[in-house]
Amino acid sequence: MTNKAFGLLISSLLFFSPVILANESAQFSEHVREFVKNMVLDNNKHVTNIAHDDFKLLSEGQNPRATVVSCSDSRVQTKAFNQSPVNDLFFIRNIGNQIKSAEGSVEYGINHLHTPILLIIGHSHCGAIQAALSDYSKESPAIRQELDNLHLPKATELNHGVVENVNQQVEYALNKFKHKIDAKELMVIGALYDFRDDYHQGHGRLIIINLNGEEDAKKIKADSIMKGLAVHTLE
Structure with missing residues (x-):
């Protein structure tokens, strides 16, 4: 590999690495946010659907x-x-x-x-x-x-x-x-x-x-x- 080709390879890696990392970070955040969203919604249903007397017994x-x-x-x-x-x-x-x-x-x-x-x-x-x-x-x-x-x-x-x-x-x-x-x-x-x-x-x-x-x-x-x-x- 020539020095010029090697330089182009390194440049391309430096360019794409931050993009890849940014995409992975965005996917991670989206997965976590989706889980937390579902957790909150399901808990809201739980609070709404279960009678307060049931919670009193559990306490x-x-x-x-x-x-x-x-x-x-x-x-x-x-x-x-x-x-x-x-x-x-x-x-x-x-x-x-x-x-x-x-x-x-x-x-x-x-x-x-x-x-x-x-x-x-x-x-x-x-x-x-x-x-x-x-x-x-x-x-x-x-x-x-x-x-x-x-x-x-x-x-x-x-x-x-x-x-x-x-x-x-x-x-x-x-x-x-x-x-x-x-x-x-x-x-x-x-x-x-x-x-x-x-x-x-x-x-x-x-x-x-x-x-x-x-x-x-x-x-x-x-x-x-x-x-x-x-x-x-x-x-």
Whole structure:
């Protein structure tokens, strides 16, 4: 490359770089503004549509029925299985729907709020499980620390890994809260939210895969609590 051509190349880069940066900055601002706009509008609807008496009841304290440990994945949201989560779900989220990363929060829901249910929800094609099954050594220390809590054989197929992780989390809970389970004060339920229909029971299906350590589908359906309900299990 001649000196003249090199100079033209540098000049063009210097010219276009500020333009590119300006466009990226404008896109960033627009994305943030659009989110904040939606947030404000939705909150206005919330304030308008909910009776003030409901807020008065909430101001006195909380009384949820379930402590829920779910993945942070944005595709997994409460309305998929609970249309009225306010004061009903003590909701805890982290990558890989694991107890260890949020043990204090889980303890608070069960020991202080006395929820009779601990619901652990994994989901199809989980990115945290995919990472745990691969080499994540180049991730940040904080992410590595969370992924280190997921103990899965590297050769595991992804969706089998999702199931295995939920079962492991249930087992951890059974050991941790054994006294409450034995006293019939707590039931631990393991479930999958399948937005991809990977388990062939319908897009968006919540599938019960573990009930206090029981993984057999027929026995889960035959349980006195589940019997007669239209629960979906892994056959």
